[in-house]
Amino acid sequence: QVQLVQSGGGVVQPGRSLRLSCAASGFLVSTYVMHWVRQAPGKGPEWVALMSSDGITKYYADSVKGRFTISRDNSKNTLYLQMDSLRHEDTAVYYCAKDRDQNLIHYFGDWGLGTLVTVSS
Amino acid sequence: DIVMTQSPDSLAVSLGERATINCKSSQSVLHTSNNKNYLAWYQQKSGQPPKLLIYWASIRESGVPDRFSGSGSGTDFTLTISSLQAEDVAVYYCQHFYTNPVTFGRGTRLEIK
Numbered sequence: 001q002v003q004l005v006q007s008g009g010g011v012v013q014p015g016r017s018l019r020l021s022c023a024a025s026g027f028l029v030s031t032y033v034m035h036w037v038r039q040a041p042g043k044g045p046e047w048v049a050l051m052s053s054d055g056i057t058k059y060y061a062d063s064v065k066g067r068f069t070i071s072r073d074n075s076k077n078t079l080y081l082q083m084d085s086l087r088h089e090d091t092a093v094y095y096c097a098k099d100r101d102q103n104l105i106h107y108f109g110d111w112g113l114g115t116l117v118t119v120s121s
Numbered sequence: 122d123i124v125m126t127q128s129p130d131s132l133a134v135s136l137g138e139r140a141t142i143n144c145k146s147s148q149s150v151l152h153t154s155n156n157k158n159y160l161a162w163y164q165q166k167s168g169q170p171p172k173l174l175i176y177w178a179s180i181r182e183s184g185v186p187d188r189f190s191g192s193g194s195g196t197d198f199t200l201t202i203s204s205l206q207a208e209d210v211a212v213y214y215c216q217h218f219y220t221n222p223v224t225f226g227r228g229t230r231l232e233i234k
Contacts, residue, residue: 043227044214044225044226044227044228045163045171045214045216045225046224046225047222047223047224047225050221059221059222061222095170095171097170100173100176100182105159105218106218106221106223107161107173107176107216107218107223108161108163108171108173109173109182111170111171111172112170113169113170114170
């Protein structure tokens, strides 16, 4: 049974950093494309970043490029999102998500419960 | 980026009645190489993550009740709930996966009349 257990959210001042974690069980993060998706209050989901199963390819939304970094630790079966230079507009619930299938097609069959990141002075 | 536009923003339907939600993409998400529409639908209940309902525009995810169906092609898509149940109260989102970045619609809030 697939589980994605998230941690690391909280309140942070603009310009500061935060790291989110997503511990996976029931599958290996090294065998699926993994994603971070965020959802601002009252808005639709917004895709943020992905990492390929081989760990080589990483894509980012233009809104976070150069500030956020996706990574993983295969030994811990855990996905991370390092968020630097945070802005007010980064305030959202952040979800980790897994491609439903191993076909490089990005629709999301499994989601974490989400972690709230609030950027506020 | 492909823009996904949903309508209506909110919808109130009586129990047992049909609910129809529309989604329009700013460009076609039909891949001519495989004749597949790269479109998914999600249901999000309050305080929960989105749940995949439909992919490839019309394929129901395992465990999703058959009152949920997806249709459409190219740029125009529809999610239909044939007989609304109380547990279907939620916000529904469409998402394309035709290119990177994938994008979502702004959602349709479904309520009981």
